[in-house]
Amino acid sequence: MYSIGESVKKFVEYIAIAVIILITWSVLERFGIINSITLPAPETIIKTCVENIKNGRLFNNLAISMVRVVKGYCLAAVLGISFGILLGFYRRLNYMTDLIVQIIKPIPPIAWIPLAIIWFGIGEMSKVFLIFLGGFFTILVNVIDGIHQVDGALVEVSDIMETPRYKHILYLVLPSALPNIFTGLRTGLGSCWMCVVAAELVAATSGIGYMISNARQFSKTDVVIVGMLAIGVSGKIMDSILKTVERRVIKWN
């Protein structure tokens, strides 16, 4: 553990560059080097942020987007892990589905927007579907990889003991795949945030993405930036939560 002085020093180091950028930015604004419509000053952004918190617009929109992300992400996590385990264990099935997975995987979820709207309308379903697509393949591929990467030396040990299949899977293969599964869950969460904004930019009347695209039409760049930061901060918080869970689960490292 660090001492208090040490922690303060660490924290200062952590935020130093961000603070320097903010100060430079603010100074440049003051001297009129940066146009305040192209890029509003930090003070303006903070003011807009407070305003939007006070009138509830920021949190309302954020909550709506958050619910969508959580829905799509949970669906992606559950199905990604389940199918990942299935395909990880049955190599033949993995081989048979590989072509389809490899072709669909590189298609960015944004390209799915037209189809999603035609299939599910402009309601919640189409957004959840797009978010699901964003997370699903990342999680799926990582789970399969994790299962395939189980250490052959440990498998040999397990074989020598005539270990029953369920125990082999539960206590050897799955724990050894856990680091990869968490990598999938964390990168998958990032893609889910990207998708929700893309979906809301195109067809929505609420959500952070809508807030951004609406503000753009009125050239309110300060609101655009507040929306962007809200997404960044939410993503960081959710990732930290996952990281904590990961540390709790993978406690042997």
Added chain:
Amino acid sequence: MELDKADQPYLIIKNLNKHFDNAGSRMTVLKNINLTVEKSEFICIVGGSGCGKSTLLRAIAGIEPSFEGSICIEGQKISFPRKDRGMVFQEHRLFPWLTAEDNVAYALNGITKAEKKKLAKSYLELVGLRGFEKSYPRQLSGGMAQRCCIARALVNQPSLLLLDEPFGALDTFTKMQMQNELLAIKKKSGSTMILVTHDIEEAVFLADRVVVLSPRPGMIKRIIKIELAYPKDRNDYEFNRLRKKVYDELFDVHEAAVDYVI
């Protein structure tokens, strides 16, 4: 006429040959291995690296799938692994996500959790790991991890324990201590043991008989009987004579072949 089971040797290896095929060329690793081992005997197999000694051990364990010839234990032919044969490898191969106790308990099947725990505890105590039941492998030193592996291999009370250079990665002092402890464990458990090593002193210290393998392809050059009283003294004259005997056999040194050139 049927042979009485008690009269049969415990382990019989007959005309064992093993090849590895790669890229069209065939490499013979083990050639014409014939060996019988008695119950409760301690056999050490020595040979240089790549002579196939580990492959031989893996074949006895049942994890080396295809070979010519046969290996029989108590009259039963070996073709797949059985928990009746425990194995310890050079690397500890403990599961990093399980505690020492759970690693040992993993080997046990078909009994209740409480019984598993009790057995795991008692075998960890046997190998001197009392108080480390809840430690993860990364928290154990090399010697302790290897002890834990021995406990894991012994917990099913195997009639045969196979050890593949188990102390190869340990420092000299830890190694000597582990060798003493292994002999003590053998006395308690009565298991037959086959240990593969490239350490001649280790072989003479542990074995009742030392099997010397030739370099590739591995063939049995000679089997040297170690008739020393226990506890063996590493500095004893007879001990060192036997050590030299194994050494000479391994490196083809022939006595009275010394030339003096001035």
